[in-house]
Amino acid sequence: MDPQQLKATIAAAKAGTDDAFGRLLEAYGPRLYGYFFRATTNHHDAEDLLGEMTLKLVRQLKNYDDRGRFEPWLFRIAANMVRDRIRRAKVRPKAISLSAEDKYGRRLVDSFGSDGDPVDSGLVAQERMQHLRRALDTLEETTREMVLLRYFGELSFKELAEMFHCPLGTVLAKVHRGLKAMRNVMGESDASI
Amino acid sequence: MQVYDADYERIGRWLDGEAVELTAAERAVADEIRRDELLLDAPIDGRGQHEAMARARRRLSAELGRPRRRKLVLAALTGVEAAAVAALLVMVWTFHVVSNGNGPPSIMSLETFVQVTGQTDGPEEMDLIEDELDRLRAEMLVELPEDDSDAALEDLQEQLDELWLDGPPDIWAES
Numbered sequence: 001m002d003p004q005q006l007k008a009t010i011a012a013a014k015a016g017t018d019d020a021f022g023r024l025l026e027a028y029g030p031r032l033y034g035y036f037f038r039a040t041t042n043h044h045d046a047e048d049l050l051g052e053m054t055l056k057l058v059r060q061l062k063n064y065d066d067r068g069r070f071e072p073w074l075f076r077i078a079a080n081m082v083r084d085r086i087r088r089a090k091v092r093p094k095a096i097s098l099s100a101e102d103k104y105g106r107r108l109v110d111s112f113g114s115d116g117d118p119v120d121s122g123l124v125a126q127e128r129m130q131h132l133r134r135a136l137d138t139l140e141e142t143t144r145e146m147v148l149l150r151y152f153g154e155l156s157f158k159e160l161a162e163m164f165h166c167p168l169g170t171v172l173a174k175v176h177r178g179l180k181a182m183r184n185v186m187g188e189s190d191a192s193i
Numbered sequence: 194m195q196v197y198d199a200d201y202e203r204i205g206r207w208l209d210g211e212a213v214e215l216t217a218a219e220r221a222v223a224d225e226i227r228r229d230e231l232l233l234d235a236p237i238d239g240r241g242q243h244e245a246m247a248r249a250r251r252r253l254s255a256e257l258g259r260p261r262r263r264k265l266v267l268a269a270l271t272g273v274e275a276a277a278v279a280a281l282l283v284m285v286w287t288f289h290v291v292s293n294g295n296g297p298p299s300i301m302s303l304e305t306f307v308q309v310t311g312q313t314d315g316p317e318e319m320d321l322i323e324d325e326l327d328r329l330r331a332e333m334l335v336e337l338p339e340d341d342s343d344a345a346l347e348d349l350q351e352q353l354d355e356l357w358l359d360g361p362p363d364i365w366a367e368s
Contacts (some may be wrong), residue, residue, distance in 0.1 A: 025246075025253055033245045034237055043238060047245040052252045054249045058256050132233065138366065151233045157205035166333070168204035179229035186232055 001027045006070060013061055027072075029054075031080055035152040038083040041133040049081055056081075072163050075153040079145050110150055135182035143178040146171055196222050 001009065001023075009027075012020035032053055036046035038135045045110055056077055064073055142164065149163070157175075161168040195202075196218070204223050209215040215223060 018254075021253055021257060022250070024248060028244060029246050029249055033242050037241070038233070043245070045239040047241070047248055049202060050249045051252045054252045058253065086340065116235045133205055135232070147233070151230060156209040161205075163308045167198060169198035170345055171198070172201040172205035172208070172226075173198060175195075176196075176226055176229075179232065182232055183229050184352060 010061070010064065010070060014064075021061075021172075025054060025055065028074060031152075031154060032074070035075065035078055035148060036082065038132070039136075039148050040085065040150040044061060045085065049078075051084065052081060069159070069162070072155060072156045072159045075149055075155055075164055078153065079149060082148075083141075083145070131186050135185040138181055138185050139178045145175045146175050147178050147182075150175060 009023050013024060029050060029135045033046055033050050036049040036053075037043065039050070040046055059128070060077065063142075064070065136147070139147065146160055147163065150157070150160060157161070157168050157171050160171045164171060200219050200222070203213050204219050204226070207215055207219075207223060208226065289298060
């Protein structure tokens with residue numbers, strides 16, 4: 001969506017046009033899902049967060065002060081939601097049995113290798129996500145958020161600098177160091193297989 | 194190679210797509226960052242994304258489908274009536290969470306309702322009730338099982354509609 005279209009769509013949504021919210025969801029939903037999925041490495045969490053985000057968009061858009069910075073505004077909310085969920089998960093860690101059922105009444109053990117995909121490709125993807133998760137977990141919180149927002153939220157370094165209230169050079173220095181640290185962790189993981 | 198914040202600033206602007214002339218050393222750092230970005234190339238499950246979007250669309254349409262008259266009706270209520278509405282909505286909410294086996298409503302919701310029901314007579318309190326209803330609805334949307342959420346939401350919406358349309362129930366006269 002180009003900036004003019006975006007501005008008009010936001011104005012229409014604020015004026016109560018339902019279709020406009022739909023257009024915003026179609027434009028940003030996949031990116032938000034990608035961000036949530038990478039940040040939580042869990043489809044169900046990502047799906048929940050996207051649903052929650054949709055409601056927040058409807059309820060909070062009235063508070064958006066249109067200065068052409070919609071994406072940073074949107075992803076700041078998304079980042080806060082992820083931060084909150086991660087903190088809550090740390091406070092309330094859960095031991096899960098594979099024979100247990102998830103909140104949809106499905107046995108967790110049945111969820112592996114489902115969707116008709118070959119088990120191997122599912123496992124490879126899962127392993128890849130675990131490596132990524134391990135590497136992201138080693139980063140300090142701000143750096144982790146910057147990396148996630150840059151590469152999965154697709155924010156520019158300039159937008160990140162504004163969001164985190166620090167110079168652009170500082171943002172890139174943190175991201176550079178974070179990526180290096182991740183490279184080391186992921187290199188070790190690959191070597192240990 | 195030592196890179197300083199000023200160098201990073203230039204590299205960052207270049208990576209953002211600005212026309213910046215980088216030195217060889219700066220270009221080497223930019224290339225390294227771009228190489229490392231490939232580490233993050235974890236696959237997204239297309240089907241998962243499709244499902245998540247479908248669910249988000251349903252959420253959006255449920256949210257936008259709320260009767261807008263609710264606010265008008267709520268604003269016209271007196272303090273006592275609003276207190277009764279709040280109490281009834283807690284009952285509806287409780288019925289839903291119990292029947293869906295999702296546990297009790299949050300303590301904060303009930304506390305807020307208790308506070309509101311004790312002092313409701315102005316527009317601010319009406320807003321508070323309205324916000325709390327929104328919050329309960331959001332909580333419900335997030336907590337309910339995917340397959341049941343639409344039906345349960347419609348059910349809840351129906352009960353709320355009936356509540357608004359039928360006028361004050363008997364309980365209001367008693368309060």
